[in-house]
Amino acid sequence: MSDTIASLEAQLGQGTKVYQKLQQDFTNAVEARQRLDAQKAENEAVKKEFATLLPTNQVFKLVGPVLFKQDQSEAKGNVDNRLELINNEIKRVETQISDVEGKLESKKMELVHIQTLLQQKAQADAGGAPGAAKQIQGVLSAAV
DSSP: OOHHHHHHHHHHHHHHHHHHHHHHHHHHHHHHHHHHHHHHHHHHHHHHHHHTOOTTOOEEEEETTEEEEEOHHHHHHHHHHHHHHHHHHHHHHHHHHHHHHHHHHHHHHHHHHHHHHHHHHHHHHHHTOHHHHHHHHHHHHHHO
């Protein structure tokens, strides 16, 4: 096996590891986005419920096994703050998802390119075309 093929195979192996890590990062980001969506829906339901309250209604907060009376405006403010934080976190995670998608696509194209070079080199070695090997080496150098 020539040095070029071994080098391409090593690049392919390393690239595959990076691609798999990027896939895991993508999965984690999507799961985080789903959790945030669930939290957002829950807080929006609470906010909707608060909108139906009269000023004379009492609001209680569950802390451990105990219910504590809470000021209605404070409770509404807490829910609004939570929604704002959740929305900001959703934006951050969506940006992360977009970045990882871009990196995945780039790495995928790089891996396809390396596989193509490997196939060409293998065909050139099998066919005994010395000019093709030099051409592939030039393409490899330009890609790296």
